[in-house]
């Protein structure tokens with residue numbers, strides 16, 4: 469971290485050493501994860517609160533993933549698998565967790581997607597906790613620099629964020645009438661995060 473409290477985003481990355489939790493293993497993405505990515509991207513339920521349409525062309529989506537992997541676009545992602553066959557025999561990644569610094573390197577975004585058949589088992593919470601812990605060690609960011617944003621209505625994701633200790637702080641209307649909820653432990657981050665999401669959004673106060 470620099471003296472002014474910012475990070476050099478170019479040198480930041482997740483620790484390549486896999487992280488293990490009670491049931492899960494978090495590791496960097498590999499080429500073999502193209503299929504897991506396709507399973508999530510092509511499922512309209514997974515994509516319901518994601519600002520891009522569900523994928524329809526398997527070859528194209530897999531190729532885009534592999535290209536992104538080569539270009540280093542996934543260096544802030546952990547693929548999540550079962551830790552061992554005792555926990556589950558599915559060897560395809562179950563989902564992913566993201567710990568991505570903002571372009572100025574001052575804040576770190578947490579995010580996650582899981583395959584629909586594994587929802588409601590506490591996996592996003594378990595993986596999210598471990599990813600935050602691991603990224604905190606390598607990126608050295610303090611708690612108040614963590615943030616997330618969620619499209620209004622995404623109750624499962626809101627629940628995960630609360631369990632990870634992030635609170636709903638502010639809403640923003642971005643690109644039309646969809647309301648994004650901004651989460652984090654520190655109000656001071658929002659101007660920065662909103663700018664990160666969109667250049668000049670219209671912000672609205674949190675109800676209640």
Ligand SMILES: CC(C)(COP(=O)(O)OP(=O)(O)OC[C@H]1O[C@@H](n2cnc3c(N)ncnc32)[C@H](O)[C@@H]1OP(=O)(O)O)[C@@H](O)C(=O)NCCC(=O)NCCS
Pocket residue numbers: 513514515517518579580581582583586587588589590591592593594617618619622623624625627628
């Ligand atoms: C968001 C997501 C990752 C959650 O994964 P998960 O492994 O099911 O999450 P967890 O089991 O750890 O926790 C989900 C919580 O939401 C609750 N929940 C699930 N469905 C719900 C619903 N429809 N309404 C309200 N709460 C719901 C669960 O009960 C659980 O809370 P609890 O532990 O207090 O019971 C998963 O739903 C997903 O992949 N969604 C699609 C991608 C996405 O939207 N990602 C987030 C973008 S911001």
